[in-house]
Amino acid sequence: MESLEELKLKLRKFAGDRDWDQFHSPKNIAMALSVEVSELLEHFQWLTEDESKNLDETALSEVADEIADVQNYLVRLADKLGIDILDAAAIKFVKNEAKYPADLVRGSSKKYSQYKQIRDDARSDVQPETQPDMKPKQS
Numbered sequence: 001m002e003s004l005e006e007l008k009l010k011l012r013k014f015a016g017d018r019d020w021d022q023f024h025s026p027k028n029i030a031m032a033l034s035v036e037v038s039e040l041l042e043h044f045q046w047l048t049e050d051e052s053k054n055l056d057e058t059a060l061s062e063v064a065d066e067i068a069d070v071q072n073y074l075v076r077l078a079d080k081l082g083i084d085i086l087d088a089a090a091i092k093f094v095k096n097e098a099k100y101p102a103d104l105v106r107g108s109s110k111k112y113s114q115y116k117q118i119r120d121d122a123r124s125d126v127q128p129e130t131q132p133d134m135k136p137k138q139s
Contacts, residue, residue, distance in 0.1 A: 004075060004085055004086060007071075007072070007075050008075050008076075008078075008079045011072055011075055011076050011079070012076075012079060015076070024076060024080060025080070026077060026080050026081055029073055029076050029077040029080060030077060032073055033070065033073040033074065033077060036066060036069040036070045036073055037070055039066050039069070040063065040066035040067060040069075040070060043055075043059060043062060043063050043066065099112055099115075100112070100115065104118065104119065
């Protein structure tokens with residue numbers, strides 16, 4: 001397949017040809033997606049880091065099938081909700097660039113909330129310029 005648009009249309013036709021659209025509510029698709037992600041995770045459960053990077057041919061083929069299932073459900077969910085996946089990903093990328101500035105997070109796996117605290121602490125260290133008291137004096 002050449003594009004997400006082509007995949008979306010094929011999945012739409014696949015469901016329609018089987019009269020499955022009636023079952024493809026966003027809730028049901030999201031639940032099915034969760035199941036498929038869990039099936040993907042099963043292939044890595046209990047593997048070491050090195051083992052997870054060096055799957056044999058059979059395991060790699062099975063992982064590819066699970067990744068395809070996840071992708072198909074994501075495309076179907078986005079279609080049902082009218083979300084353009086590539087647009088959403090581009091917008092989220094910009095948000096993540098702001099949320100995780102490279103100079104602040106490079107080489108660290110801390111959570112966003114920890115980076116936010118570091119950033120807030122750094123900002124509080126900078127003293128604002130003192131402004132003259134503009135309140136009228138009371139006599």
